[in-house]
Structure formats: C-alpha cells, structure tokens
Amino acid sequence: MGDLTGRGAIITGANRGLGRVMAEHFVRAGASVLLAARDAKLLNEVHAKLLPLAKAGQKILVMPMDVSDLKSCDALVAKAIAELPNFCILVNNAAVHGAKGVLEESDWDQWVQTIQINLLAPVYLSRCVIPHFKKLGYGKIINLSGGGATSPMPRVSAYAASKAALVRTTETLAVELKDSHIDVNAIAPGAMNTRMLDEVLSAGPEVVGEEMYRKSLKQRDEGGAPPEKAAALAVFLASSVSDGITGRLISAVWDDWQNLPAKKDQLAKSDVFTLRRIVPEDRGMK
Numbered sequence: 001m002g003d004l005t006g007r008g009a010i011i012t013g014a015n016r017g018l019g020r021v022m023a024e025h026f027v028r029a030g031a032s033v034l035l036a037a038r039d040a041k042l043l044n045e046v047h048a049k050l051l052p053l054a055k056a057g058q059k060i061l062v063m064p065m066d067v068s069d070l071k072s073c074d075a076l077v078a079k080a081i082a083e084l085p086n087f088c089i090l091v092n093n094a095a096v097h098g099a100k101g102v103l104e105e106s107d108w109d110q111w112v113q114t115i116q117i118n119l120l121a122p123v124y125l126s127r128c129v130i131p132h133f134k135k136l137g138y139g140k141i142i143n144l145s146g147g148g149a150t151s152p153m154p155r156v157s158a159y160a161a162s163k164a165a166l167v168r169t170t171e172t173l174a175v176e177l178k179d180s181h182i183d184v185n186a187i188a189p190g191a192m193n194t195r196m197l198d199e200v201l202s203a204g205p206e207v208v209g210e211e212m213y214r215k216s217l218k219q220r221d222e223g224g225a226p227p228e229k230a231a232a233l234a235v236f237l238a239s240s241v242s243d244g245i246t247g248r249l250i251s252a253v254w255d256d257w258q259n260l261p262a263k264k265d266q267l268a269k270s271d272v273f274t275l276r277r278i279v280p281e282d283r284g285m286k
Contacts, residue, residue, distance in 0.1 A: 001232050001258060002239025005030030008059070008084030009238060010076065012067055012125070013094030015042035018144070018189055018227045022091060023050060025231040026238070032059040034080045034087075037094070040064035059084060067094045067121035068113065077128040089140045089238045090129050092122030092166075099158045111158040118162035123169055126184075130177065139182035140238050143170050144189060144230075145249055149275070155212060167249050167275055174247030183246040185237050190225025190253040225253050233257055248273040 009026055013019040015037035026033050027050050037043045047062045054060050063079060065072040080087045098114025099106040126141050133139025147153060148160025149167045167186050174184040205214075230252040236242050237250075244264050250257050250273055260267060267273075280286060 001236035002241045003030060004089075004235065004239055006057075006086055007089055007238070008032045008034070008080065008087035009089035009091060010034045010036065010080050010084075010087070010125070010129075011091040011093060012036045012121075014062075015039050015046055018230055019093045020046055021227040022093065022231040022234050024053070025228070025235050026091075027053045027058065027060065029235045029239070030055070030058065031089070031238070032057075032061075032084050032086075034061045034063060034076070034084055036063050036065050036067070036076055038064065038066050057085070067125070068116045070124060073121065073125050073128060077125065077132070080129075081132055086136075087129075088133060088136055088138055089142070090125060091142045091144075091234060091238070092125060093144045094121065095144060095146070095159075095162075097156055097159050098162075099156070101155055103157050106155075106157070114158035115162050118159065119165050119169075122166060126169075126173060130182070133177075133182050134180050137181055139177075139180075140242075141170075141173065141182065141184040142234055142237050143167075143184070143186040145186040146188070149186075149188070149249065153212075164275070170249070171247045171274055178246060181243075183237070183242065183244070185242075185246060186249045187230055187233055187237070188249060188251040188253075189227065189230035189233075190251070229253055244268070249275065 004026060009031050011019055011023050011026065011033055014023045014035035019037065023033055023035050023046060035043060035046060043062045043064055047060055050060045061083060063076055065076055067073060095118045096114055099110035122143055143166050145167050146159065146163040149163040153160035170184050170186040177184060233250060233252040236257060241261055245260055245267065
C-alpha cells in the first residue's frame, strides 16, 4: 500500500508480535529500518531474518533498549539520524498491558510504569524526532492505539488511559505540525493474538474479570485480527501516498483506509476518525 524506498524508519517493540510483522513489511516496501526492543536475542533473530530481504542501499539496524529510559530514547534517535538514510518515519509500537485488576487493588508501580511505556515514551520519542523532521520539512509519526482508546476497559485501566491519551496527543500534534508537513496518525490494529493476549489469559478471570477473560478466550480460539492488516496500514501511513492525512485514528480492520487519498480534502474538513464528546443532540435528546 505504499513505496518506502529511500526512507528510514524507527520501529519500537520490533522483536515480536505486530512490531516484528511491521518490520518485515517496511523492509519489503523498501525502507531502511532501525528496530528497537528490550530483548536483544529476539531482536537479533529479527535482524537475521530481514537481512536477506534488503536490497542495495537498504540498512537493517537494531538497538536493544528500553523506551521507558529517556537516555536510551535520545540515543535511539541520534543513531537513526546518524545512520539511517532519509530518516523521516517514527513508529511508536512498544506497549504493555501493564497493571491488571481493579484500580484499588492493582500494583501502583506497575500502573505508573504502564503510563510511562505506553504514553510518555512515544510522546518523548516524538519530541526527539520533531526537530529533525522539521529540518527535513517532512515526516511521519505513527502511534499504535488499542481498544482502551475508544471504550472503557475495566481491570486494565492504565492501558486504557494511556491509549486514549496517546490518541488525543496524536490529534494535538497533528495540528501543531501541519504547517511543517509532518503527518501524525494512530492505528487501531484490532484484537490480535499476541503476547498481551497471553498475559490476560495467564492472569485469569479473577484478575481481569469474567467478561474480558471470556472475550480473550474467544479471540484466542477464533484467531484474532491478522497483524498483517495493521502492518499494511502502517506502510500506507509511512508512504507519500498518505501525505496530508493527519490527526486520525484509523482502524486497520474496519476502515476503508486504502481509498482515503481520494477523499483527502473531504476528510480534512471533518472530524471523521477522531475522538469526540457525544452530546445529547447527537442521540436525539434535548
């Protein structure tokens, strides 16, 4: 859904799950990539798998790091600027479900750490790349959202709060950076069968609640959303095909995003694919 030849991208959380699939899609689309994650062993496995896919001039770089550590974030961006050709894409994928259980019983340190990883880290990385993107006069920031952005998620309140806040930050940065030709968007990837699902099932219904546990079992058994759909959307949003589409939360599974370029002007004049408050009049009430 887009050509990334000659473009450089950071992808966080790239050693497993959706991050790993996105890394492969980006390389196949022609991008040079700097892949970041905490598990060095898994990261090196991804590196070895992707190297044969690279064409002449493409770089496949890795950097084991923790996005919750600000100095490591600084080093990651510095490496991308120094070593990636035409570094103009940031994909904030790294995330955790984090603290589980009702708020008053959940581990507070884990609750705070969830906000640090899911919200503050992508915001800080965005802050780090913006000056460079402004110098280029171009850039793409892609944030990964989740179900908590658009509906309550009892017993994973930190995850829900972090994802909702990340989407509103996405919308805000899009307005701030529009004149700099930096597009900022969020992807709703759908409910995928990844490590996060395993964590919910391992926690059990007594921690995550009967409803969430039941839905997770059903998701596991039915297969969940294919990560390839979210990866294809990420390639689209990272490419020139999507230039000017910004400040949107787009579902990889449900939205007709392939045809958005033809409706770019109409989209820019509306609040479609954004988070908004519902007022009584919207529901036929006075």
